[in-house]
Amino acid sequence: KQEVTQIPAALSVPEGENLVLNCSFTDSAIYNLQWFRQDPGKGLTSLLLIQSSQREQTSGRLNASLDKSSGRSTLYIAASQPGDSATYLCAVDDMRFGAGTRLTVKP
Amino acid sequence: NAGVMQNPRHLVRRRGQEARLRCSPMKGHSHVYWYRQLPEEGLKFMVYLQKENIIDESGMPKERFSAEFPKEGPSILRIQQVVRGDSAAYFCASSPGQRRGGTEAFFGQGTRLTVV
Numbered sequence A: 001k002q003e004v005t006q007i008p009a010a011l012s013v014p015e016g017e018n019l020v021l022n023c024s025f026t027d028s029a030i031y032n033l034q035w036f037r038q039d040p041g042k043g044l045t046s047l048l049l050i051q052s053s054q055r056e057q058t059s060g061r062l063n064a065s066l067d068k069s070s071g072r073s074t075l076y077i078a079a080s081q082p083g084d085s086a087t088y089l090c091a092v093d094d095m096r097f098g099a100g101t102r103l104t105v106k107p
Numbered sequence B: 001n002a003g004v005m006q007n008p009r010h011l012v013r014r015r016g017q018e019a020r021l022r023c024s025p026m027k028g029h030s031h032v033y034w035y036r037q038l039p040e041e042g043l044k045f046m047v048y049l050q051k052e053n054i055i056d057e058s059g060m061p062k063e064r065f066s067a068e069f070p071k072e073g074p075s076i077l078r079i080q081q082v083v084r085g086d087s088a089a090y091f092c093a094s095s096p097g098q099r100r101g102g103t104e105a106f107f108g109q110g111t112r113l114t115v116v
Helices: none
Strands: A004-007 A010-014 A019-025 A032-038 A044-051 A056-059 A062-067 A072-077 A086-092 A101-106 B005-007 B010-013 B019-024 B031-037 B043-050 B053-056 B065-068 B075-079 B088-095 B111-115
Touching: A004 A086, A010 A019, A019 A032, A019 A086, A019 A101, A032 A062, A032 A072, A044 A056, A044 A062, A044 A072, A072 A086, B005 B088, B010 B019, B019 B088, B019 B111, B031 B075, B043 B065, B043 B075, B075 B088
Parallel strands: A010 A101, B010 B111
Antiparallel strands: A004 A019, A019 A072, A032 A044, A032 A086, A056 A062, A062 A072, A086 A101, B005 B019, B019 B075, B031 B043, B031 B088, B043 B053, B065 B075, B088 B111
């Protein structure tokens, strides 16, 4: 059974800092991994989808990498802004989610 | 192309009543996923459906809960004889095909169920 873990559970950084969020999965035989953000009281917004044949995907200040052999994905956020404050979640294959990382970017 | 539509956005039910939550997937999407989220907690997978088929209902409580995705119309999550513990946000997501085919999934804004 696939288990998805996200560390840290919460992260607080000053504005402008670069940061990395982690997502680990126990079964490395995945087909794809997707990163989402969730704002309080809202639904989830898709950020990046990485397919198993890819090693990374980029969108603006976001870069997601995938290392299937080690069962890990990272989401890198460059030059963080207060508007990046949200909970970030990763999901593998048939939409199994980690518990998320709650990010706070302080002005 | 409208996004995933969930209605109602807010639903209040008295204990013992039935709650029906609707999810209209994005156009062209034939796969739907339902989740429950308690306040300050993560998303808990409930059920994965393809049109007219339940693919995986391993996260669905055995009693009082059911889901369907008919050939025509939205997917429905039904909760019978609601109890206070059913109060939560219920989210659905849709994708055009199997996730193992590398398709991207999109979420609705959720239905917030309050049982009084």
